[in-house]
Amino acid sequence: MLIIAERINSSRKSIAEAITTRNRAFIQAEAKKQADAGADYIDVNAAVFVGEEIEHLTWVIETVQEATDLPLCIDSPDPKVIGAVLPLVKSAPMINSITLEPARLEGLLPMVAEYKAKVVGLCQSEDTMAESTESKVELAGRLVEAVQKAGVPLDDLYIDPLVYPLGTSSNSAQFTMDAIDRIMTEFPGVHTTCGLTNVSHGLPARKLVNRTFLVGCVIKGLDSAIMDPTDNQLFAALKTAVMVSGRDDFCLEFIQAFRSGRLEQA
Amino acid sequence: MLIIAERINSSRKSIAEAITTRNRAFIQAEAKKQADAGADYIDVNAAVFVGEEIEHLTWVIETVQEATDLPLCIDSPDPKVIGAVLPLVKSAPMINSITLEPARLEGLLPMVAEYKAKVVGLCQSEDTMAESTESKVELAGRLVEAVQKAGVPLDDLYIDPLVYPLGTSSNSAQFTMDAIDRIMTEFPGVHTTCGLTNVSHGLPARKLVNRTFLVGCVIKGLDSAIMDPTDNQLFAALKTAVMVSGRDDFCLEFIQAFRSGRLEQA
Numbered sequence: 007m008l009i010i011a012e013r014i015n016s017s018r019k020s021i022a023e024a025i026t027t028r029n030r031a032f033i034q035a036e037a038k039k040q041a042d043a044g045a046d047y048i049d050v051n052a053a054v055f056v057g058e059e060i061e062h063l064t065w066v067i068e069t070v071q072e073a074t075d076l077p078l079c080i081d082s083p084d085p086k087v088i089g090a091v092l093p094l095v096k097s098a099p100m101i102n103s104i105t106l107e108p109a110r111l112e113g114l115l116p117m118v119a120e121y122k123a124k125v126v127g128l129c130q131s132e133d134t135m136a137e138s139t140e141s142k143v144e145l146a147g148r149l150v151e152a153v154q155k156a157g158v159p160l161d162d163l164y165i166d167p168l169v170y171p172l173g174t175s176s177n178s179a180q181f182t183m184d185a186i187d188r189i190m191t192e193f194p195g196v197h198t199t200c201g202l203t204n205v206s207h208g209l210p211a212r213k214l215v216n217r218t219f220l221v222g223c224v225i226k227g228l229d230s231a232i233m234d235p236t237d238n239q240l241f242a243a244l245k246t247a248v249m250v251s252g253r254d255d256f257c258l259e260f261i262q263a264f265r266s267g268r269l270e271q272a
Numbered sequence: 273m274l275i276i277a278e279r280i281n282s283s284r285k286s287i288a289e290a291i292t293t294r295n296r297a298f299i300q301a302e303a304k305k306q307a308d309a310g311a312d313y314i315d316v317n318a319a320v321f322v323g324e325e326i327e328h329l330t331w332v333i334e335t336v337q338e339a340t341d342l343p344l345c346i347d348s349p350d351p352k353v354i355g356a357v358l359p360l361v362k363s364a365p366m367i368n369s370i371t372l373e374p375a376r377l378e379g380l381l382p383m384v385a386e387y388k389a390k391v392v393g394l395c396q397s398e399d400t401m402a403e404s405t406e407s408k409v410e411l412a413g414r415l416v417e418a419v420q421k422a423g424v425p426l427d428d429l430y431i432d433p434l435v436y437p438l439g440t441s442s443n444s445a446q447f448t449m450d451a452i453d454r455i456m457t458e459f460p461g462v463h464t465t466c467g468l469t470n471v472s473h474g475l476p477a478r479k480l481v482n483r484t485f486l487v488g489c490v491i492k493g494l495d496s497a498i499m500d501p502t503d504n505q506l507f508a509a510l511k512t513a514v515m516v517s518g519r520d521d522f523c524l525e526f527i528q529a530f531r532s533g534r535l536e537q538a
Contacts, residue, residue, distance in 0.1 A: 172515060172523055180518030183491065205516075209523060211508075211535040218487055218512040225449060225488040242477075246484040249438060250471075252446030257438055257475060269477040 007248050008164075008230040010079050010100065010126075010199065011045035014066065016054040025052060025062050033066060034073035041074045043235035044268075047100050048074060051081035060090045067094050079126075085113030092121055100124040102232075103166065106131035106148055115156035124162045126199060126232075127153065129185070135168075137175065142167040142185035143192065150193050164199040164230050165189055172215070173208035179219050183226045190227035198223075199230035202240075217243040225251050242269045273514050274430075274496035276345050276366065276392075276465065277311035280332065282320040291318060291328050299332060300339035307340045309501035310534075313366050314340060317347035326356045333360050345392075351379030358387055366390040368498075369432065372397035372414055381422035390428045392465060392498075393419065395451070401434075403441065408433040408451035409458065416459050430465040430496050431455055438481070439474035445485050449492045456493035464489075465496035468506075483509040491517050508535045 013036050016022045024032040037048055048070055052062035059082060067078060071094075079100040082088050088101060103126035104114050118125045127149040129136045136142040146165045153163045167185040170178040182205075186198045200223055206215035217240045220231060224247035235241050245268070249260040263269055279302050282288045290298040303314055314336055318328035325348065333344060337360075345366040348354050354367060369392035370380050384391045393415040395402045402408040412431045419429045433451040436444040448471075452464045466489055472481035483506045486497060490513035501507050508529070515526040529535055 176515075176521050176523060177518040179516040183516075210527065210530040211512075214508060214512055214535055215516070215526075218509060219516050221484055221487045222491040222513070222516050225491050242480055243484060246477075246480055247488065249442075250445040250449075250481070250485050250488050252443040255442050257442060260481075261476065264476040269480055 007224070007244065007253070008046045008197070008199075009044055009235050009244075010047045010049050010102070010230065010232045011040035011043070011235050012049050012201070012232050013040055013234055013236070014049060014070065015051040015081070016062070017051070022054055025055070025066060028065065030069050033069045037070045037073040037076075039236050040234075041076050044241060045076060045235050047079040048076050049079040049081050049102060049232065053082050053084075053087075059084065059087045063087060063091050064094060067091055071096055083110070085110055085117075088114060089117055092117055092123075095121075098122050098124070100126065100164070102126040103128050104149070104153075106145060106152070108132070111152055115152065115158065118153075118162070119157050122162075124164060125153070125158065126164045126166055129165065129167045135170075137170060137178070137181065139181045139184040139188065142181065143188045146185070146189045146193065146196075150196060160193070160195040161197070164197045165193075166199050166201070166232075169200060169202075169205045169219070171207035171209075172205055179205050179222065183219075183222050186223055186228050187226040190229075197230055198228050199232055200228060201232045213237070213239065216240065220244060221247040224248060227251075238268060238270070245269070273490070273510065273519070274312045274463070274465075275310055275501050275510075276313045276315050276368075276496065276498045277306035277309075277501050278315050278467070278498050279306055279500055279502070280315060280336065281317040281347070282328070283317070288320055291321070291332060294331065296335050299335045303336045303339040303342075305502050306500075307342050310507060311342060311501050313345040314342050315345040315347050315368060315498065319348050319350075319353075325350065325353045329353060329357050330360060333357055337362055349376070351376055351383075354380060355383055358383055358389075361387075364388050364390070366392065366430070368392040369394050370415070370419075372411060372418070374398070377418055381418065381424065384419075384428070385423050388428075390430060391419070391424065392430045392432055395431065395433045401436075403436060403444070403447065405447045405450040405454065408447065409454045412451070412455045412459065412462075416462060426459070426461040427463070430463045431459075432465050432467070432498075435466060435468075435471045435485070437473035437475075438471055445471050445488065449485075449488050452489055452494050453492040456495075463496055464494050465498055466494060467498045479503070479505065482506065486510060487513040490514060493517075504534060504536070511535070 129145040206212035395411040472478035
């Protein structure tokens with residue numbers, strides 16, 4: 007289970023402020039906190055600064071890499087920004103994200119191949135926000151095809167089937183979970199990932215909804231998540247779901263998490 | 273989602289003591305507490321009192337029925353005990369449980385039919401403790417067949433695929449969840465139910481494990497659970513899992529649970 011730690015995102019006010027004020031200590035503390043909490047990749051995002059994204063993301067990347075040796079997940083909707091910052095990374099990164107939009111796909115796939123990067127592929131095309139299971143799986147198939155054609159191993163692709171708010175469609179989470187199940191079965195070797203917060207948009211008790219959705223996704227085969235590993239209840243739900251889904255031999259990881267105090271709220 | 277409330281079970285010390293001392297107030301408070309917390313059936317069990325089970329269970333049933341109008345789930349391994357107390361119930365009960373052991377099956381099915389009762393069917397035969405998904409589904413098929421032959425509608429059968437401790441087999445929960453998925457798909461119209469506590473036997477943070485397993489089972493299609501509805505974290509996990517699995521139109525039940533304060537810990 008690969009954890010992409012999401013906290014260093016400019017859509018969060020405290021992060022945006024730390025970026026504009028060049029608050030190195032704050033960003034580095036966020037990086038270390040997530041590394042200590044079990045992150046595998048540190049997501050870095052400066053996308054709110056349209057027009058100045060390269061400059062800001064460059065600073066964030068250099069700052070985070072001083073604080074941790076973990077690889078980065080370069081998070082931008084703009085292939086030009088990703089191309090500009092990729093030469094800075096110290097170890098093979100993850101790129102977040104490609105879609106089936108031709109400019110984004112064709113702009114990014116050569117870089118994914120060149121940097122031997124992992125890449126998040128969103129089930130989204132120019133004309134489709136895939137809501138049904140069927141349409142998510144169809145777009146996933148097109149991502150698989152495009153990535154393989156570009157010479158990127160399937161093992162480097164993390165398909166995000168996307169999730170829409172339960173408040174606007176009662177089946178949205180089910181469609182995403184069923185898509186995870188089918189993608190993992192129909193494209194052996196590929197990975198799946200997912201962000202969690204969208205599912206609970208507009209509902210109360212959002213953290214409860216997010217972590218219950220995470221458990222459901224893991225039970226259906228999800229093997230990566232874009233999440234906040236410093237949220238102990240969320241982390242505990244993840245570790246327990248991995249065990250319950252039969253992917254924790256002898257319950258060793260679960261027992262280790264318990265011993266290190268990470269399951270204490272339970 | 274049908275909740276069979278499990279607290280009035282003589283394997284719990286406080287309950288056994290209340291039964292032997294004929295502590296009516298204690299048993300009735302347990303019944304009311306569970307009814308208020310969302311129980312659909314109140315399980316009643318006096319099975320630790322071997323030789324005196326009929327006498328004790330009779331008292332428990334009369335006591336509980338004074339406190340609540342909810343139907344009962346008559347819980348005994350002994351068909352003779354169940355036969356003796358069935359005439360006491362005020363509304364169509366659930367019988368907990370049949371297995372494929374001939375004496376238990378043949379002893380109980382005529383009563384299930386006569387009382388138009390619902391019945392829990394365990395995936396267990398004289399010679400098999402079904403551990404694999406395959407063997408659980410096979411025994412489920414034999415239960416379906418036996419029940420239908422006895423003239424009991426499939427809608428009255430709640431198949432419990434059983435779960436063995438994760439501590440002794442890392443795949444045990446996965447096998448149970450996959451069996452739930454297959455049973456609900458292969459025998460349309462049947463129900464599934466499950467107890468939760470066995471899965472975490474020998475592990476730390478047992479409540480976390482139990483409720484994560486419950487979420488997984490619900491995501492796989494479980495439509496009933498044998499559980500303690502007064503455990504707010506467990507109840508919140510259940511309500512949220514039902515919503516996430518697409519079975520809560522417009523999130524109404526979830527929002528109602530939130531408004532009544534049942535999701536507060538989240």
